[in-house]
Amino acid sequence: MTDKANVDTEALEQALLSWLPQQRWFAAKGAAIASLNIVARVDLGSRPGVRVEHLLVDVESVGGDVQQYQVPLGFRDAPAEDLMAWSLPLSTGQFVYDGLRDAEIIALYSDALASAGSIGPIDFRTVPGAGIDIGMVGRVLGAEQSNTSVILGEVLLLKLFRRISTGINPDIELHRALAKADCTYVAPLRAWIETGSDGELSMLGMAQDFAADSDEGWTTALASVRDLLAGDRVPEEMDSDFAPEARELGAAVAHVHADLARELGTDERDASSTVADILGRVEGAVAVVPELAEHLPAARELIARAEASGPTSMQRIHGDLHLGQVLRTPSTWLLIDFEGEPAKSLDERRRMDSPLRDVAGMLRSFDYAAHHLLLGDADATDETYARASAWAARNSEAFCDGYAEVAGHDPRDHATLLGAYELDKAVYEAVYEARNRPTWLDLPMRAVGRLAPPVRA
Ligand SMILES: Nc1ncnc2c1ncn2[C@@H]1O[C@H](COP(=O)(O)OP(=O)(O)O)[C@@H](O)[C@H]1O
Numbered sequence: 090m091t092d093k094a095n096v097d098t099e100a101l102e103q104a105l106l107s108w109l110p111q112q113r114w115f116a117a118k119g120a121a122i123a124s125l126n127i128v129a130r131v132d133l134g135s136r137p138g139v140r141v142e143h144l145l146v147d148v149e150s151v152g153g154d155v156q157q158y159q160v161p162l163g164f165r166d167a168p169a170e171d172l173m174a175w176s177l178p179l180s181t182g183q184f185v186y187d188g189l190r191d192a193e194i195i196a197l198y199s200d201a202l203a204s205a206g207s208i209g210p211i212d213f214r215t216v217p218g219a220g221i222d223i224g225m226v227g228r229v230l231g232a233e234q235s236n237t238s239v240i241l242g243e244v245l246l247l248k249l250f251r252r253i254s255t256g257i258n259p260d261i262e263l264h265r266a267l268a269k270a271d272c273t274y275v276a277p278l279r280a281w282i283e284t285g286s287d288g289e290l291s292m293l294g295m296a297q298d299f300a301a302d303s304d305e306g307w308t309t310a311l312a313s314v315r316d317l318l319a320g321d322r323v324p325e326e327m328d329s330d331f332a333p334e335a336r337e338l339g340a341a342v343a344h345v346h347a348d349l350a351r352e353l354g355t356d357e358r359d360a361s362s363t364v365a366d367i368l369g370r371v372e373g374a375v376a377v378v379p380e381l382a383e384h385l386p387a388a389r390e391l392i393a394r395a396e397a398s399g400p401t402s403m404q405r406i407h408g409d410l411h412l413g414q415v416l417r418t419p420s421t422w423l424l425i426d427f428e429g430e431p432a433k434s435l436d437e438r439r440r441m442d443s444p445l446r447d448v449a450g451m452l453r454s455f456d457y458a459a460h461h462l463l464l465g466d467a468d469a470t471d472e473t474y475a476r477a478s479a480w481a482a483r484n485s486e487a488f489c490d491g492y493a494e495v496a497g498h499d500p501r502d503h504a505t506l507l508g509a510y511e512l513d514k515a516v517y518e519a520v521y522e523a524r525n526r527p528t529w530l531d532l533p534m535r536a537v538g539r540l541a542p543p544v545r546a
């Protein structure tokens with residue numbers, strides 16, 4: 090078996106320099122790396138033929154920003170065919186790879202959770218009565234996102250956070266609060282993984298019930314749009330009409346907001362305190378997406394009007410709500426991934442904010458789903474675009490109806506503030522797409538054009 094002493098830290102750092110930026114979850118894409126340092130290297134144990142190490146890696150960008158990443162690595166003496174795609178380009182010739190791609194290593198995590206103990210400085214914690222079985226077989230979840238998730242025994246979903254910040258992770262924090270409120274619109278939290286103590290605590294992962302029989306809201310919504318665009322019928326006549334689902338989703342989000350408010354409190358603040366930093370973000374985004382420049386005058390006007398909206402109620406919210414963050418089970422909608430926007434600092438993500446930000450996130454997502462199929466479609470006519478936009482409008486209305494019914498107040502009564510949050514999100518999306526999926530950039534840019542029409546010289 091490859092011996093730890095034989096795998097030189099410097100060689101690993103060299104390999105990570107080219108490997109990390111290629112990972113979907115690497116958040117500092119677009120910035121040149123000034124330095125990369127492995128700051129923790131813990132032996133997690135071994136199974137026949139495989140050894141696993143847990144790495145924390147600090148990556149400093151030119152400009153001084155330092156981000157920390159969690160990288161569990163597998164070590165094998167001989168290359169394994171099915172793991173080749175995940176291997177690090179190690180100059181020493183050893184076979185080292187992304188450990189979370191290997192069922193053997195996932196099993197090691199699974200057993201550590203079941204025994205709720207510690208391996209070196211890494212603590213595996215369970216909620217009372219979690220009852221996690223030993224020996225569960227795991228598999229990595231197909232979709233690569235901001236983090237890496239694995240399914241254990243088809244009953245638990247273990248998410249390993251990739252970007253690590255010192256402090257309380259909001260996904261764990263909010264799931265714990267919602268458990269106290271007996272909220273049925275989230276998958277119950279069963280366990281989490283942390284390291285360090287008190288002021289130096291970092292949370293590394295969490296396990297919650299796996300909703301096996303569920304579909305992502307994004308998939309269901311896209312199927313509805315596809316059906317609509319394929320014919321000339323009106324949504325009301327179609328089985329795939331999404332409006333009843335959108336209405337229930339609005340109700341589910343309002344219930345979650347009410348539970349978070351009850352458990353973690355509210356604060357009445359002037360709208361200017363929540364809207365003030367939107368302008369800075371919009372202006373800052375021009376450096377990444379220069380096409381945003383011509384929208385700045387209208388954006389400033391919208392934000393100034395939103396700032397004058399008066400007092401608004403603030404509380405903890407989801408922070409990055411979209412159709413990919415909601416699961417439809419046979420009986421209900423579940424909200425997942427309460428981490429907030431990956432690009433924000435932990436402090437920003439844990440701040441109280443307006444629930445309208447979540448509503449705006451979902452309205453943006455209806456717009457994304459409606460227009461996604463038209464990306465790059467040279468044959469799409471104005472009429473096709475109008476039908477797609479009508480789908481987004483219909484489902485936005487249904488969502489707000491469902492929300493208002495449960496919340497007792499209607500998000501549409503705060504149209505200007507809601508518009509400012511939609512603009513904030515669309516600009517965030519433009520930066521996200523420019524960095525991650527440039528062929529999607531047109532989607533948020535169309536919305537920016539609608540919310541802050543361009544002023545051309
Ligand atoms: N409790 C769950 N049950 C079933 N599938 C889930 C559950 N939680 C997340 N997923 C699936 O895993 C994917 C990634 O989860 P998410 O929490 O959004 O991770 P990330 O932080 O990486 O974006 C989701 O899009 C969803 O398809």
Ligand SMILES: O=P(O)(O)O[C@H]1O[C@H](CO)[C@@H](O[C@H]2O[C@H](CO)[C@@H](O)[C@H](O)[C@H]2O)[C@H](O)[C@H]1O
Binds near residue numbers: 426
């Ligand atoms: O990975 P996360 O779920 O934390 O979120 C990031 O990636 C999302 C894309 O996967 C991105 O969402 C955007 O695209 C979605 C469709 O793929 C759409 O439903 C969302 O409305 C749109 O914002 C999200 O913004 C980003 O934070």
